[in-house]
Amino acid sequence: MSMKIGEKAFKERIGEGLEDTVMRGAVSSAQERLYERRLSASEELGNWEKWRELGEEIRQHTLKHLDDYLYQLSESVSARGGHVFFAKTKEEASAYIQHVAQKKAAKKIVKSKSMVTEEIEMNQALEEIGCDVVESDLGEYILQVNDHEPPSHIVAPALHMTKEQIREVFHEKLGYEMSETPEDMTSFVRAILREKFLEADIGVTGCNFAVANTGSICLVTNEGNADLVTAIPKTHIAVMGMERIVPTMEELDVLVGLLCRSAVGQKLTSYISVVGPKGEEVDGPEEFHLVILDNGRSNILGTAFQPVLQCIRCAACINVCPVYRHVGGHSYGSIYPGPIGAVLSPLLGGYDDYQELPFASSLCAACTDACPVKIPLHELLIKHRQVIVEKEGRAPKAEMMAMKMFGMGASTPGMYQFGTKAAPVLMNRMASNGQISKGIGPLKNWTDIRDLPAPSKERFRDWFKKRQKEEQ
Amino acid sequence: MKGTISHRESFLAHIRKQLGKDSSPSASIQRPAWMHQVQWETNGLLSKEELVEQLKKQCQRIHTRVVETTPQEAPSVLRSLMTEYGEGSVMTSGDHRFEQYGFYPMFDSLQHEGFAVTSWNAEASREENIRLAEQAAYSVVFSDYTLAESGTVVLSSHQGQGRALHFLPMMYIVCIEKSTVVPRMIQAVSVLNRSVEEGEQAKGAIHFISGPSNSADIEMNLVVGVHGPVRAVYLLIDDE
Amino acid sequence: MKISLLFRHQMTKLMNQIAAKKGSSPMKVHLFVTCLIDTIQPNVGKATVEVLERLGVEVEFPEAQVCCGQPAFNSGYTKETIKVAKNMIKAFESAEYVVTPSGSCKAMFLEYPQLLKEDPVWSAKAEALAEKTYELTEFIVDILHVTDVGASLKGNATYHTSCHMTRLLRIKEAPFTLLSNVKDLTMTPLPRAENCCGFGGTFSIKMTPISEQMVDEKVQSIEETDAEYIIGADCGCLLNIGGRLNRLDKPIQVMHIAEVLNSR
Numbered sequence: 004m005s006m007k008i009g010e011k012a013f014k015e016r017i018g019e020g021l022e023d024t025v026m027r028g029a030v031s032s033a034q035e036r037l038y039e040r041r042l043s044a045s046e047e048l049g050n051w052e053k054w055r056e057l058g059e060e061i062r063q064h065t066l067k068h069l070d071d072y073l074y075q076l077s078e079s080v081s082a083r084g085g086h087v088f089f090a091k092t093k094e095e096a097s098a099y100i101q102h103v104a105q106k107k108a109a110k111k112i113v114k115s116k117s118m119v120t121e122e123i124e125m126n127q128a129l130e131e132i133g134c135d136v137v138e139s140d141l142g143e144y145i146l147q148v149n150d151h152e153p154p155s156h157i158v159a160p161a162l163h164m165t166k167e168q169i170r171e172v173f174h175e176k177l178g179y180e181m182s183e184t185p186e187d188m189t190s191f192v193r194a195i196l197r198e199k200f201l202e203a204d205i206g207v208t209g210c211n212f213a214v215a216n217t218g219s220i221c222l223v224t225n226e227g228n229a230d231l232v233t234a235i236p237k238t239h240i241a242v243m244g245m246e247r248i249v250p251t252m253e254e255l256d257v258l259v260g261l262l263c264r265s266a267v268g269q270k271l272t273s274y275i276s277v278v279g280p281k282g283e284e285v286d287g288p289e290e291f292h293l294v295i296l297d298n299g300r301s302n303i304l305g306t307a308f309q310p311v312l313q314c315i316r317c318a319a320c321i322n323v324c325p326v327y328r329h330v331g332g333h334s335y336g337s338i339y340p341g342p343i344g345a346v347l348s349p350l351l352g353g354y355d356d357y358q359e360l361p362f363a364s365s366l367c368a369a370c371t372d373a374c375p376v377k378i379p380l381h382e383l384l385i386k387h388r389q390v391i392v393e394k395e396g397r398a399p400k401a402e403m404m405a406m407k408m409f410g411m412g413a414s415t416p417g418m419y420q421f422g423t424k425a426a427p428v429l430m431n432r433m434a435s436n437g438q439i440s441k442g443i444g445p446l447k448n449w450t451d452i453r454d455l456p457a458p459s460k461e462r463f464r465d466w467f468k469k470r471q472k473e474e475q
Numbered sequence: 476m477k478g479t480i481s482h483r484e485s486f487l488a489h490i491r492k493q494l495g496k497d498s499s500p501s502a503s504i505q506r507p508a509w510m511h512q513v514q515w516e517t518n519g520l521l522s523k524e525e526l527v528e529q530l531k532k533q534c535q536r537i538h539t540r541v542v543e544t545t546p547q548e549a550p551s552v553l554r555s556l557m558t559e560y561g562e563g564s565v566m567t568s569g570d571h572r573f574e575q576y577g578f579y580p581m582f583d584s585l586q587h588e589g590f591a592v593t594s595w596n597a598e599a600s601r602e603e604n605i606r607l608a609e610q611a612a613y614s615v616v617f618s619d620y621t622l623a624e625s626g627t628v629v630l631s632s633h634q635g636q637g638r639a640l641h642f643l644p645m646m647y648i649v650c651i652e653k654s655t656v657v658p659r660m661i662q663a664v665s666v667l668n669r670s671v672e673e674g675e676q677a678k679g680a681i682h683f684i685s686g687p688s689n690s691a692d693i694e695m696n697l698v699v700g701v702h703g704p705v706r707a708v709y710l711l712i713d714d715e
Numbered sequence: 716m717k718i719s720l721l722f723r724h725q726m727t728k729l730m731n732q733i734a735a736k737k738g739s740s741p742m743k744v745h746l747f748v749t750c751l752i753d754t755i756q757p758n759v760g761k762a763t764v765e766v767l768e769r770l771g772v773e774v775e776f777p778e779a780q781v782c783c784g785q786p787a788f789n790s791g792y793t794k795e796t797i798k799v800a801k802n803m804i805k806a807f808e809s810a811e812y813v814v815t816p817s818g819s820c821k822a823m824f825l826e827y828p829q830l831l832k833e834d835p836v837w838s839a840k841a842e843a844l845a846e847k848t849y850e851l852t853e854f855i856v857d858i859l860h861v862t863d864v865g866a867s868l869k870g871n872a873t874y875h876t877s878c879h880m881t882r883l884l885r886i887k888e889a890p891f892t893l894l895s896n897v898k899d900l901t902m903t904p905l906p907r908a909e910n911c912c913g914f915g916g917t918f919s920i921k922m923t924p925i926s927e928q929m930v931d932e933k934v935q936s937i938e939e940t941d942a943e944y945i946i947g948a949d950c951g952c953l954l955n956i957g958g959r960l961n962r963l964d965k966p967i968q969v970m971h972i973a974e975v976l977n978s979r
Contacts, residue, residue: 017922017924017925018924021924021925021928029694032694032695033694033695036695048517049517050513050516053511053513054511054513056510056511057509057510057511057513057514060509060510060511061509064507067494068504069490069494070487070490070491070494070496070500071500071501071502071504072504073483073486073487073490073500074483074487074500074501074502075501075502075503077480077483078480078502079677080478081477081478081479081480082477082478083478083676083677084476084477084478085478086478086479086480086481087478087479087480087481087483088481088482089480089481089482089483089486089487090482091482091485091486091489095482139702140692141690141692141693141701142690142692145692145693159691159692159695160692161692161693162695164694165694166693166694166696169693185693185694185696185698186698188693189690189693189698189700189701190700192701193700193701193702196702197702200702201605201609216671217668217671217677218677219681225688225689225690225691225701226688226690226701226702226703227642227688227701227702227703227704228701228702228703230641230642230682230703231639231642231643231702231703233638233680234637234638234639234642234680235605235639245490250504250506251506251664251668251671251672252664252667252668252681253514253661253664253668254506255660255664256514256659256660256661256664257514259660260660267691270533270624270625270626270685271622271625271627271683271685272685273537273684273685273686273687273688273689273703274682274683274684274685274688274703275627275682275683275685276680276681276682276683277680277681277683278638278679278680278681279677279679279680280478280679281632281679282632282633282676282677282678282679282680283597283632283633283634284597284632284633284634284636284637284638284679284680285597285599285600285601285604285634285637286601286604286605286637286638286639287632287637287638287679287680291478295486297486297489301489301490301493302493304490304493304494305493305494305495323909325910325911325913325929325932326922326925326929329925329928329929330925362918362921362922363922363925364915365878365911365913365915365916365918365919365922365926365929366789366878366915366916366918367878367882367911367915368878368879368882368883369878369882369909369911371882372882385788385789385791387791388789388790388791389791389792389793390791391791392790392791392792393791393792393793393794398790398791402790406786406787406790406792406795407795409782409786409787409795409799410787410792410794410795410799411798412781413750413781413782413784413787413798413799413802414781414798414799414801414802415781416778416779416780416781416802416806419781419782423753423754426754438961440962445920446920448919448920448921448923449919449920449923449958451923452926452930452959452962453919453930453954453955453958453959453961453962454957454958454961454962455755455958456755456756456954457755458754458755459754459755459756459757461757462753462754462757463748463752463753463754463757463760463761464748464753464776464778466757466760466761467760467764467776468778
């Protein structure tokens with residue numbers, strides 16, 4: 004699949020999401036746990052604000068000098084014998100990966116979790132040339148078995164499923180007969196995947212952070228699957244979003260710490276590995292390929308949206324978002340959901356497919372508060388709205404007219420006076436007992452689910468003026 | 476032999492254009508002095524004893540058992556651990572410290588009892604090493620640095636220590652010398668980074684391992700023992 | 716808003732606090748009453764005036780004020796927002812202190828400098844306005860140094876922490892401080908208080924199905940407290956929550972904190 008999920012219109016996706024009570028229950032309870040864990044991890048560390056500021060500083064510096072760091076990275080990877088392919092588009096990236104697989108006559112591919120490989124539709128590209136691609140991350144494996152269902156969360160991809168649903172999938176597709184306890188299902192998958200690791204011709208990973216001066220990539224997991232993927236197969240292809248880079252391992256310390264605490268409330272995950280082409284060890288990849296992907300990221304540089312590239316893909320914003328909690332990840336229509344998705348998807352995928360996302364937010368700013376590298380997410384959502392309305396001209400005509408009138412009426416005290424004196428006269432026809440319950444026009448959506456007090460005949464300013472006169 | 480680099484010129488040129496830069500990219504880009512020193516300040520003043528306590532406490536939270544011992548007793552303590560968990564084949568790293576702490580007599584006697592004891596070694600083929608690791612019940616290694624804050628052992632790959640050694644065997648036993656215990660990641664990576672800056676070839680793999688493998692992908696329920704080892708034990712040797 | 720603006724506001728606040736201590740003549744504030752209160756909830760405005768006057772403050776009401784511009788700004792209409800903002804800047808130009816019973820409206824004033832950054836004259840005026848504007852509870856506690864306004868209200872209440880006030884303005888303590896000193900009032904903490912109530916201005920009418928779920932979640936949290944009153948400092952939130960409570964026939968009464976502080 005690509006970044007885009009499905010073909011349904013936004014309203015339909017939201018409607019479906021809201022109806023899916025099983026999914027919403029699963030998402031809500033997962034969110035609550037992840038929220039608690041992040042909070043307690045950050046409190047235990049102490050000085051959380053300082054860590055966030057440091058994280059922001061490192062990311063901003065790196066983006067400012069992204070060309071230099073990517074240059075340094077490519078030099079250090081190639082000095083170690085690894086190959087670097089700079090891919091401007093997702094097609095170029097996929098084509099290169101196909102080419103490597105064909106050259107190696109590879110048939111069996113095992114991969115660890117990588118959002119960017121979803122973005123470039125790598126699995127399909129490899130399957131097209133006759134390869135068998137297996138996801139080794141437990142959550143991604145579940146989705147793959149379930150007819151390639153797209154992920155609904157960038158850290159816990161199967162978060163929207165209950166264990167009963169997962170057991171059903173395993174039973175139906177793989178003949179699984181044991182219980183629905185996570186322990187049983189996990190040991191079942193462990194046995195299957197152990198074989199896959201040992202047989203694979205090529206291992207594919209994403210890249211949490213590339214380390215510019217060592218020519219390595221850092222992989223962060225709890226399962227250890229990324230390590231098996233990069234230890235056993237003789238060829239390793241790593242795919243990275245071009246902005247996912249740190250200058251040295253010292254900065255890795257900061258960002259990996261922020262990532263693990265923000266994503267899952269751990270100080271560090273069980274396995275954090277800084278790997279590249281094999282060194283003296285007899286295992287590890289004899290052939291290493293680093294595919295550095297642009298796919299629209301460079302167009303974000305130098306614009307007001309540049310801060311979104313600071314993202315370390317921790318999903319802290321997704322875990323606090325009330326909208327995400329109620330509609331689930333698939334409603335966003337993108338593999339990048341939640342607040343980060345609402346900012347990033349329109350930038351990488353265009354407004355045609357994603358113009359509603361920036362409006363699906365109450366601007367509560369919980370995301371901005373949660374972001375470990377201080378991306379001003381809610382401000383970027385407003386920025387998108389400005390672009391959609393004023394630069395792209397995509398606002399509905401009726402809304403534009405209403406806002407024009409608002410602009411005039413609210414900047415001209417005389418007009419406002421007139422309008423607000425007239426309003427009660429008009430609106431009181433709709434009121435009973437001082438409440439409006441059946442509004443028309445823009446009020447209809449409000450009154451569909453809420454009452455609205457009818458505007459008062461005596462406005463505050465009338466009262467104040469009268470009072471002033473009386474005092475004189 | 477140097478690896479290939481493709482399409483770099485135009486790719487980076489576009490980035491430079493977006494960033495409004497004229498100059499060519501430079502591999503000698505310098506980091507600024509970061510505004511906060513919080514990496515070093517955190518736990519930076521703890522004594523070794525306090526760090527060891529912190530390490531032990533943290534290991535409890537990450538399902539990792541810590542067994543304290545002395546250099547003299549280390550081999551026999553390891554032996555009794557294996558009895559406790561059930562003897563099986565052992566694969567060690569090719570590390571001079573096994574000799575240093577006198578493990579070989581114990582390994583020899585284990586072999587006499589019928590359990591295979593092998594070590595990862597570059598003389599044998601890749602396939603052979605991986606096969607032995609896959610069949611091993613225990614892998615036993617030494618850590619280079621140990622991070623108290625997160626209960627993490629830091630190990631780099633070398634001829635005597637492949638990558639798969641840490642992941643294929645069922646039980647993972649790490650010998651930790653107390654002298655290698657440091658507060659947190661920065662102390663370890665700053666040393667590793669300095670050697671890279673001084674021109675040393677980067678290691679094929681540097682692993683930061685904190686306990687056994689696990690996953691919470693099913694309804695956020697933690698399951699310990701997924702693709703990597705199902706159990707981890709740290710043998711803390713007081714070498715100070 | 717930029718961190719330096721918030722910082723400068725805090726510095727000005729500090730200086731005002733010192734000045735307030737020294738001042739002998741009654742302090743004069745210009746009331747920014749907000750369009751919602753002016754037209755739909757005038758009682759909140761009246762209560763605000765009475766509370767401030769009782770605390771020895773003289774209240775002026777510049778008639779030229781209309782709206783802070785949030786509806787247009789949050790929907791992406793910056794041109795219209797600028798028109799509206801300039802009117803507000805003009806209306807409050809002569810004020811020494813501007814006080815408003817709405818966290819989100821003060822937060823909107825803090826957007827003005829960035830909005831007008833292309834125009835040095837207007838952006839300077841916008842900065843001046845942002846620095847001298849206070850939310851009501853912030854003003855009472857931090858400038859007037861009053862924590863007990865002498866109010867009394869018998870009953871069991873819970874408080875809704877609005878998103879803009881808590882996250883954008885970082886005003887977290889002042890409302891609780893004032894409410895804790897209201898005689899006979901028992902405050903119960905609201906569970907999951909950090910969750911947005913689903914108002915979000917135009918969000919409440921543009922994304923109604925999602926907004927409905929969010930406000931229902933909030934209503935459920937409120938019901939868990941068994942409170943008779945739900946108190947808040949932002950009329951937008953209160954209209955949203957109150958409107959839903961009404962529609963669901965819940966007996967919980969909605970009060971703005973100004974009305975609570977004015978109760979005797």
